[in-house]
Amino acid sequence: KLDNLLEHFKEYEEGVSSSLTTIDTKVEELSGVKNLAETIKRRQESQIKEVRLISLYKMTEQSSVHYEGHTGHLAVDGSVLVKSNWTPSTPQCYVFHTNNMPSEKLEINLGGLFKISRISVHNSRHCGDRCLIRFIGVKIFADTQLIAAAVHSKYVYDFDVTGD
Numbered sequence: 001k002l003d004n005l006l007e008h009f010k011e012y013e014e015g016v017s018s019s020l021t022t023i024d025t026k027v028e029e030l031s032g033v034k035n036l037a038e039t040i041k042r043r044q045e046s047q048i049k050e051v052r053l054i055s056l057y058k059m060t061e062q063s064s065v066h067y068e069g070h071t072g073h074l075a076v077d078g079s080v081l082v083k084s085n086w087t088p089s090t091p092q093c094y095v096f097h098t099n100n101m102p103s104e105k106l107e108i109n110l111g112g113l114f115k116i117s118r119i120s121v122h123n124s125r126h127c128g129d130r131c132l133i134r135f136i137g138v139k140i141f142a143d144t145q146l147i148a149a150a151v152h153s154k155y156v157y158d159f160d161v162t163g164d
Contacts, residue, residue, distance in 0.1 A: 055076045055110065057077070058111060060072025060075060061109075062096065062104075063105045063106075064099040064104060065097070066098055066100070071096055074096040095124045095126070100134060116142055117160070118159065118160050119147060119157075119161060120157065121140070121159075122155065132153035132155070135150050135153065136150055136152065137150060142161070147161055
């Protein structure tokens with residue numbers, strides 16, 4: 001009987017050993033899956049944080065056009081280059097321009113719903129302080145919600161957008 005008991009014990013021991021090996025293998029497999037999931041998560045978080053110009057080549061409408069050809073499409077063309085020797089009468093149009101009247105506006109139709117985290121506005125450099133000062137008081141809206149207002153004169157405005 002003792003021999004029979006020892007034989008069952010050895011079978012039990014082999015079964016436990018085999019189970020432990022299987023468990024170790026599964027733990028290694030799960031570790032690999034966990035590493036892959038963490039990599040995918042990091043990539044998704046990186047893509048979510050990606051900044052992109054959602055206004056690029058979108059439809060625009062402006063209240064007036066100060067010079068022929070200086071329409072709103074120039075505000076969404078992705079270009080921020082304005083040559084220092086450029087004047088509004090030159091045939092190359094680099095900036096959009098409205099008349100210098102109260103309540104002038106530029107509307108950009110994004111064509112869908114987007115989460116806006118920052119709005120960047122590059123002011124014209126061709127007319128020096130006149131353009132900078134004229135921009136003070138400009139209000140930026142998303143639909144009907146006021147997002148920001150220009151309170152200082154500068155060439156580049158970066159407005160961080162918080163909330164929904």
